[in-house]
Amino acid sequence: MTESIPQRKIIHVDMDAFYASVEQMDHPELKGKPLAVGGSEVRGVVSAASYEARKFGVRSAMSGIQAKRLCPDLIFVRPRFDRYKEISKKIRKIFHDYTDLVEPLSLDEAYLDVTENKKGNPSATLLAQEIRQRIFEEVGLTASAGISVNKFVAKIASDYNKPNGQKTINPEDVETFLEGLDVKKFYGIGKVTTEKMYQLGIYTGLDLKSKSLEFLESHFSKSGRHYYFLVRGISNSQVKPNRTTKSVAAEHTFNTNLTSEIFMEEKLNRIAKELSKRLQKHKISGKTITLKIKYSDFTQQTRSKTLPYFISDSGLLFENAKELLYQEKMKDSVRLLGISLSNLNTEIKKTVVVQLRFEF
Structure with missing residues (x-):
């Protein structure tokens, strides 16, 4: 059984501490200081941490309380997703100056296939350097990059010399x-x-x-x-510019843990309305609804059901989510609820994520 390594030239670009770096760029008084986006020392979860905060062990998905314990001088700021999306669009515009084969993974990272590129440059390493330099000069932020023969190795390589660095893994290596x-x-x-x-x-x-x-x-x-x-470096996954949305979700972290399903109903109704609004904006509906529950001890549970028909209406989303809520008794108080819809009726050409505001 033999398979060969496709001789593609793939760049994985990953912005350095993106959310936190945007905040430090927009607010110079925060530069050089330990910063956490999202969460708070009382409530919530850290979405991103500056490198100054990471030195203390602060990481994304960590509770604000734990983060503050690790770094007493930690500064919390509210996330501004509209601003992050605005910056992300500028960065992607730079990517498209080099190739149309751009596959965004999130606002702050993407794969680029530069095997054949608009600059006619055979060196993916030099292209990555140029792209990173342009991001710094035109946007004001630093990025790291990994360069190799496939997406898997390029992604690993991009983390190798972070922040503000890059690494090339040649085919023979x-x-x-x-x-x-x-x-x-x-x-x-x-x-x-x-x-x-x-x-x-x-x-x-x-x-x-x-x-x-x-x-x-x-x-x-x-x-x-x-x-x-x-592990043999064989991965044939191509860079796909149009990634298909497989699910759409909305979730909400609460100021105070909820102990009663009655109180949770009101929150679920709000989440269902927000999700429905986004679904209808993009003309999407789906059959599989999933309720996400995160308990006060940060353990997580999901409950799902698949309907025989497509839905996007807030009332139907709420009724089905409520049924899942009462499917079994809660094992603890709840800090987060979310609703997602999958098994969708359409394919769209961008990833849709509903991000409700963080509450402190």
């Missing part, structure tokens, strides 16, 4: 590079899978590479085959 990595650094291998690999004696890429396809499939099912080829 891909396997050696992957062999030396801790498996937890492999994009797509999460915490649970990492622990399972450790238990099986798989700590590095080299350890992973030493396992047979049969061994990996027996322990990781279909994912085992995926890992078998990844």
Whole structure:
């Protein structure tokens, strides 16, 4: 069984601490200071942290209370998503000066296929340097980049010399590079899978590479085959400019933990209305509705149901979400509720995310 590495030239550009960097750019008095976007020392979750805050161990998805405990001088600011989207559009415009094969992953990162590019430059490394320089000069922010033969290796490489750096993994160096990595650094291998690999004696890429396809499939099912080829630098995923939206979601973090489903109903109704508004704006409907519940201890639960028809109406969203709410008893007080709709009836050419405002 042989597969070859496609000789593409892929750049993964990742903005450095994007939300926090935008805030420091717009508010010079915050430069050089430990900053957290979102959350608060009383409530909420950190969306992004400046590098000054990261030195203290502050990370995204961390509770504001824990972040403040780690960094007593931490400054919290409210997120401004409209501003982040505005900056993101300027950055993507720069990307499109080089190639139309741009696949955004979020507001702050994207893949670029520059195998054939508008500048006629055969060096992806030099193109990445030029793109990063333009972002700095025209937008005022720094970016890091990874350059390699596929998306998987390029993404890993972009994190290698952060912040404000880049790394190129040439075709002949891909396997050696992957062999030396801790498996937890492999994009797509999460915490649970990492622990399972450790238990099986798989700590590095080299350890992973030493396992047979049969061994990996027996322990990781279909994912085992995926890992078998990844560690050999084989990933045929193309850069897709038009990423299909698979779900649309809205969620809300509360000022005070909710202990009664009756109180949660009112919040769900508001979330359903916000979700419906966005769905109808983009002419989307779906059949599968999922209720997301995050408890006060930060454990998370989801409950789903699939309907025989498509919906987008706020009333139907609310009624079905409410049914899921009462499906079983809550195990603890609730800090966050969310509704998502999937199994959609249409494909659109951009990712739709409903982000409700953070509450402090």
